[in-house]
Amino acid sequence: MTELLSDTGRETMLAPLFEAGWKMVEGRDAITKTYEFANFVEAFGFMTRAALWAEKWDHHPEWFNVYKTVEVTLSTHDVGGLSSLDAKLARKMDQLAG
Amino acid sequence: MTELLSDTGRETMLAPLFEAGWKMVEGRDAITKTYEFANFVEAFGFMTRAALWAEKWDHHPEWFNVYKTVEVTLSTHDVGGLSSLDAKLARKMDQLAG
Numbered sequence: 001m002t003e004l005l006s007d008t009g010r011e012t013m014l015a016p017l018f019e020a021g022w023k024m025v026e027g028r029d030a031i032t033k034t035y036e037f038a039n040f041v042e043a044f045g046f047m048t049r050a051a052l053w054a055e056k057w058d059h060h061p062e063w064f065n066v067y068k069t070v071e072v073t074l075s076t077h078d079v080g081g082l083s084s085l086d087a088k089l090a091r092k093m094d095q096l097a098g
Numbered sequence: 099m100t101e102l103l104s105d106t107g108r109e110t111m112l113a114p115l116f117e118a119g120w121k122m123v124e125g126r127d128a129i130t131k132t133y134e135f136a137n138f139v140e141a142f143g144f145m146t147r148a149a150l151w152a153e154k155w156d157h158h159p160e161w162f163n164v165y166k167t168v169e170v171t172l173s174t175h176d177v178g179g180l181s182s183l184d185a186k187l188a189r190k191m192d193q194l195a196g
Contacts, residue, residue, distance in 0.1 A: 040149075040152070040153055048146065051138075055139060060138050060165050062163070063162070064161070064162040064163075065159075065161055066158070067158050
């Protein structure tokens with residue numbers, strides 16, 4: 001079952017993400033990161049790879065793209081905030097963008 | 099050369115887009131439309147098709163996706179407003195989403 005991250009879960013799972021450039025969204029239990037790529041093909045290529053994982057895990061990002069920039073926000077709507085699924089997708093996205 | 103739409107160009111090219119659900123963006127010379135699909139696969143499938151045309155025409159959208167919704171904004175940064183490229187991409191997107 002998906003559930004809100006506990007205090008311990010937050011320390012364990014979110015701390016490494018914050019070090020990797022993720023930030024809390026102001027006024028929302030969600031994390032965000034802005035990726036910059038070399039061009040649109042690289043940016044959309046990243047989105048395509050991430051989309052396949054998102055669909056596979058049935059956990060989808062909110063994301064905004066303009067040219068070579070992709071701004072991602074992750075939160076778990078079913079539980080009204082951050083769950084381990086967000087941490088998992090965030091790690092995967094960092095890997096795919098890397 | 100890409101240039102700002104003239105008054106005549108606006109009447110000719112934008113009127114049919116407004117009828118198709120496009121709207122002017124408040125405070126910006128740009129048009130926007132929100133597409134709703136059946137699910138994420140359909141929404142991202144649309145984005146992928148549109149991305150290929152955008153890259154081919156070297157004219158890229160600003161777009162936001164969350165699950166089955168895709169919010170598109172079109173404007174031509176090089177000319178600081180709407181050009182015929184925006185109308186062309188808008189028509190293509192409507193066709194791809196249809």
